[in-house]
Amino acid sequence: MVHSDGRAADVLVAGAGPVGLTAAAELRRRGISCRIVDRLPARLPYAKAVGIQPRTLEIWDRMGFVRAALEAAVPMRGQLTYVNGVEQPRLDLVLPPEVPYRFAALPQYETERIIAEFLEGFGTRIERGTELVSFVQDAEGVTSRLTTPAGQEEVRTRFLVGCDGAHSIVRKGLGLAFEGGAFPEEYMLADVEVDWDLPYAYGVRAMHHDARGAVDDVLVCIPLPGDRRYRVSMMVPPELSAAPPPGGDAVLHGLEGGRAPGLGHVQAVLDRLSPQPTTASAMRWSSVFRISHRLVDRYGEGRVFVAGDAAHIHPPTGAQGMNTGIQDAWNLAWKLALAVRGAGAPGLLASYDAERRPVGAEVVGRTVRQAAEGVQADPEDADTLMMRQAQLLVGYRDSPLVRVAGPTDSDGPGPLPGDRAPDCGGLSGHIAAYPMRLYDLLRGREHMLLLYGPGPALDGLAELTSAVRGSAAGRVGVCAILAEAEPGAAADRGAGLPVYRDGRGEFARMYGVREPAAFVVRPDGYLGARLCPPTVSGLAAHFSQVFGS
Numbered sequence: 001m002v003h004s005d006g007r008a009a010d011v012l013v014a015g016a017g018p019v020g021l022t023a024a025a026e027l028r029r030r031g032i033s034c035r036i037v038d039r040l041p042a043r044l045p046y047a048k049a050v051g052i053q054p055r056t057l058e059i060w061d062r063m064g065f066v067r068a069a070l071e072a073a074v075p076m077r078g079q080l081t082y083v084n085g086v087e088q089p090r091l092d093l094v095l096p097p098e099v100p101y102r103f104a105a106l107p108q109y110e111t112e113r114i115i116a117e118f119l120e121g122f123g124t125r126i127e128r129g130t131e132l133v134s135f136v137q138d139a140e141g142v143t144s145r146l147t148t149p150a151g152q153e154e155v156r157t158r159f160l161v162g163c164d165g166a167h168s169i170v171r172k173g174l175g176l177a178f179e180g181g182a183f184p185e186e187y188m189l190a191d192v193e194v195d196w197d198l199p200y201a202y203g204v205r206a207m208h209h210d211a212r213g214a215v216d217d218v219l220v221c222i223p224l225p226g227d228r229r230y231r232v233s234m235m236v237p238p239e240l241s242a243a244p245p246p247g248g249d250a251v252l253h254g255l256e257g258g259r260a261p262g263l264g265h266v267q268a269v270l271d272r273l274s275p276q277p278t279t280a281s282a283m284r285w286s287s288v289f290r291i292s293h294r295l296v297d298r299y300g301e302g303r304v305f306v307a308g309d310a311a312h313i314h315p316p317t318g319a320q321g322m323n324t325g326i327q328d329a330w331n332l333a334w335k336l337a338l339a340v341r342g343a344g345a346p347g348l349l350a351s352y353d354a355e356r357r358p359v360g361a362e363v364v365g366r367t368v369r370q371a372a373e374g375v376q377a378d379p380e381d382a383d384t385l386m387m388r389q390a391q392l393l394v395g396y397r398d399s400p401l402v403r404v405a406g407p408t409d410s411d412g413p414g415p416l417p418g419d420r421a422p423d424c425g426g427l428s429g430h431i432a433a434y435p436m437r438l439y440d441l442l443r444g445r446e447h448m449l450l451l452y453g454p455g456p457a458l459d460g461l462a463e464l465t466s467a468v469r470g471s472a473a474g475r476v477g478v479c480a481i482l483a484e485a486e487p488g489a490a491a492d493r494g495a496g497l498p499v500y501r502d503g504r505g506e507f508a509r510m511y512g513v514r515e516p517a518a519f520v521v522r523p524d525g526y527l528g529a530r531l532c533p534p535t536v537s538g539l540a541a542h543f544s545q546v547f548g549s
Contacts, residue, residue: 009033010340012144012157014132014170016040018049018108019308019325020163021115021126022059026333028122029063030446032340035155036124037146039131043116046285047107047191047231050222051076051319055391055420056326057101062525064444065118066101072110074225075201076103082206082275090202095386098510100423100439103390105223107191107231108322132169135160137303159336160304163329166292168310174301180294180364183315183371186236188261190286193229194221194270196278204230206273219273229282233316234269236261236288261286291315293368295360299353305332312360315371318389320363327394327524328356334446334523338547343475345548347400355396395419395526401545402528414512417530421521422511426504427481438507441500446523447476447546451497451534452507453516454483464518465497467536468543475547476520481507483514 013024016038024036052073060066081088093103116126127148135144142160146153162170171178198204201223208217221230240259266280293314299306308325332352338344366388380388387393396402397418415422427436442448449468468476479498483505502508511519518534519527520542529542 008156009035010157011035011159011161011336012037012132012142012155013161013163014038014144015163015165015168015308015310016112016116016126016128017163017165017308018111018115018322019329020161021112021119022326023161023163023307023329023333024124025063025115025119025122026330027337028119028124030334030337032337034124035127035157036119037127037130037132039129041129043109043112045109046189046287047109047224048189049108049111049316049319049322050105050224050231051323052104052106052111053319053323053389053391054095054099054101054103055394056323057104058423058439058525059326059330061100061439062443062523063118065114068114068117069104069106069111072114072225073104073106074223076105076203076223077199077201079203079205080198080275082204082273084208085275087275093386093389095390095392096383098423098425098506099390099392100437105225107224110225111322132162132164135170135173135304142303158303158340161329161332161336162304162306162310163308163325164310166309166313168306170304171296171306171310174304174306176301176306177297178294179297180292180313182290182292186241186288186290187233188236188240188265188286188288189231189233190261190263190266190280191224191229191231191284192263192266192280193227193282194274194278194280195228196274196276198276204275206275208273217269217273219269232266232269232280234266234273237265237268240265240288259288261288291371293364295357295364299328299357299360300349305349305352307332307356311357312364314364314367317367317370320367320389320391323391324359324363327359327391330524331356338475343547345544345546348546351399351401355399355401358398359394392420401522402526402542414510415527415530417527419527421519421525421527424506424510426502426506427500428503429498429500435503436500441479441498442521442525445477447528448521449476449478449539450519450521451478451480451516452483452502452511452513452519453480463536464534464539468539476543483508 010032011027011034013020013034013036016036020036024034027034057066060069076093078090078092080090130146130148133145133147135142141156141158144155144160162168164170204221206219207215210216218235220233224231240261263280263283270278270280296311299311307328335348335352339349395418399418402417423437423439425435425437465478468478482501484501516533518531520529522528531538
C-alpha cells in the first residue's frame with residue numbers, strides 16, 4: 001500500500017458533484033485545507049440536475065461567484081401545462097421584489113465547472129480517478145483508503161464528508177439506515193433541440209389522462225442554454241423497459257447505462273404529447289433513469305458526515321434535490337471550519353443533523369406527494385408555494401444554535417431566529433454614491449452583527465461592540481444601520497463601526513423593527529439571534545452556543 005505523501009488535509013471530501021464542490025469551496029474559502037476526490041476520470045457531459053433555485057443563487061452570491069452562474073444560465077419564468085392536449089392555466093414563477101434572484105436553469109456540468117473553477121482559485125483541484133473504498137475513524141481523526149490512478153493510498157484527515165451520491169460508500173461505511181422505497185416507473189432523459197414556437201424560458205409539462213383520470217403518458221421539458229434546447233423527460237417505452245436488477249444495492253436511483261434512448265424514442269413522445277407539431281434534433285445525450293425516495297436516519301456520526309444524495313434521494317419534482325444538497329454542504333462547511341480551528345462549541349457539529357435532517361425529510365415527503373399530484377396540489381396559497389419552491393422558507397427555528405426569542409423579540413413582523421435573513425435595498429454609506437443591498441454587506445463575511453437604531457443609539461453601542469470583539473475576535477463582523485436618511489454627529493463617529501443608513505426604510509420594514517435591535521446573521525445567511533433591545537448578556541448567550549465559552 002502506498003501511504004500518503006504529505007498531502008494530508010483537515011477534511012477529505014468524497015464526491016465532486018455540485019454538493020461536494022460546494023463543501024470543498026466553502027472550506028477553502030475559510031482557509032481550511034481539504035482534498036476532494038472523485039472516481040470519475042472527467043466531468044460527465046449530462047444535463048442531469050438543471051433547476052437552480054433563488055436560494056442557491058443567494059448562496060453563490062455570499063460565496064462570491066454568482067456572476068459566473070448568472071452569465072451561463074437561462075431564466076425559468078414558469079411552466080406551461082397541457083392535459084390531453086388542452087392548455088391549463090399558466091404557472092408563472094413570481095417572487096416578491098425584495099428577493100434578489102429569480103429561478104434559473106443551468107446544466108449540471110456547467111454548475112460543476114463554475115464551482116470547480118472557483119475552488120481552483122484557492123489552489124485545490126479535483127483528484128480525478130480517485131475513489132474512496134473504506135475508512136475508519138477514532139477520537140482524533142479519520143483514516144481513509146483511496147484507490148488512485150497510481151495505486152492504493154491511505155490518507156489521514158480530521159473529518160470526512162461523503163458527497164458520493166445515492167450509492168454512497170460513506171453512508172454504507174457508517175452503517176446508516178436509508179429507509180424508503182422506489183417508484184415502479186422508469187423514465188428516460190434526453191438533451192435535444194426542438195423547433196416549436198412556445199414562449200421563451202418556460203418549462204413544458206404535457207400529460208395524458210386515461211379514462212379513470214390517471215396519468216398514463218407524460219412529457220416534461222426544461223429549457224437549457226441554447227436556441228430551443230431542452231432537457232426532456234418521459235416514460236420509458238416497452239422496448240427499453242427492463243426489470244430491476246436482482247440483489248445487490250437495493251437503491252435504484254439515477255441514470256443507468258446500456259439502454260440509451262434514441263432520437264426516435266423522443267420523437268414518438270413528442271408526436272403524442274407536444275402542444276405544437278415539432279421535430280427533435282441535435283440530441284447531445286440520453287439515458288434511462290429510475291427514482292427512489294429515501295432518507296438517512298442521521299446525517300453523520302463522530303467525524304464523518306453525509307450530504308446531498310448520500311443523505312436523501314427523491315423525485316426531481318420542483319428541482320429540489322441538488323439545491324437541497326448544496327445547502328447541506330454550506331451548512332456543514334462553516335461549522336467544520338470552526339471545529340478544525342478549535343473555535344466551535346461542543347454541540348456545533350451536532351447541529352448539522354438537527355438542522356438539515358428535518359429539511360431533508362420535508363423535501364422527500366413533498367416531492368413524493370407532488371410527483372403523484374402535481375406541484376399545485378399542495379394546500380398553500382400561490383405566494384407561499386413559490387417561496388417554498390424557491391427554498392426561501394427553509395429555516396431552523398428549532399435549532400439548538402439559535403437564540404430563542406423572548407416576549408419582546410417576537411412582537412410584530414420580521415424574521416425570527418432560525419429564519420433566512422432577507423435582503424433589502426436602499427442602504428447608503430458615507431463614501432459610496434450609490435444605494436447598496438444588505439447582501440452586498442454580507443458577501444464574503446462570516447458571522448455578522450447588525451446593530452439597528454436611530455443615530456443617537458450609536459452612543460450606547462460601544463459596550464456591545466467591545467464585548468463582541470473581545471469574545472469573538474476575528475469571527476464576528478459588526479456594522480451599524482441607522483434609521484435616519486441623513487447622517488448626524490453620532491453617525492459620523494459611528495462608535496468605530498462601519499455605518500450605513502436605511503434611507504428608504506427597507507431594512508426596518510423587512511426586519512420588522514422600529515426600536516434599537518441587534519441581529520446576528522450566520523455565515524449561511526440565517527438569523528442566529530434577534531435581540532430587541534440588544535444586550536451584552538443576550539449576545540454572549542448566543543455566541544456561547546456557537547463558539548463555546
